[in-house]
Amino acid sequence: MAKPKYGRHLPAFILLFLTRGSSYGSALLNLMKDEMPFNSSDGPGVYRALNELERVEAVIAQWDTSAKGAAKKCYTITDKGMMLLSEFKKELEQLQKNMEFFLSEFENIEDQEETR
Template identity: 50%
Template sequence: MSGKSKKSQVYRYTPAFILLFLSRENLYGAALFNRMHSEIPFCHADGAVVYRTLQELEEVGAVKSYWETGISGPAKKWYQITGQGLELLAKFAEDIDKSKKNLEFFLAAYKQKTGQL
């Protein structure tokens, strides 16, 4: 098996997904979490992972945040992708495309060998 823990494998692309969703629109944390779970077919990230990743992305300048107070309810911390975040998103897209090609090769070879998938 791989030397990576299952946890690190599950969350490998969490920053990429967060940047993708923020490239569409600014979102506050809970809205981002809900969007990820409703749109990503096999999303395993919990709220702590999403917020920790947002904090890490903010520390490296890929996202910035601002507080907004509404007429009702508590203030919300909104997140916005930056130019640096868009560059990082493009790098993630290249990496994911390469991984996809490797996985497609694996599945085709496995299906050819076993007749199953």
């Protein structure tokens, strides 16, 4: 994937939410705002990420014209998207280990300063 103009792991969260079932971009954004403890995503970022995921065939989109009003694009994760989600999982596990190391080391520094 090219360098994104949104949060680095936003596509991972989009794919994660799409494993629950097909969804619209606005519904995904609302889920992230409701369920994620720290979410700075906005609508344009979500749609840029969805467009990129669609471009790399991690999701497919279909227009839903069943409701009154404007048609909505509904996104579904693909097998390629599931593989990408697994890659994100491995990356996030490594990041988590690095963050745990950082926090542990920082705590040691704080402990040393308190004993001085």
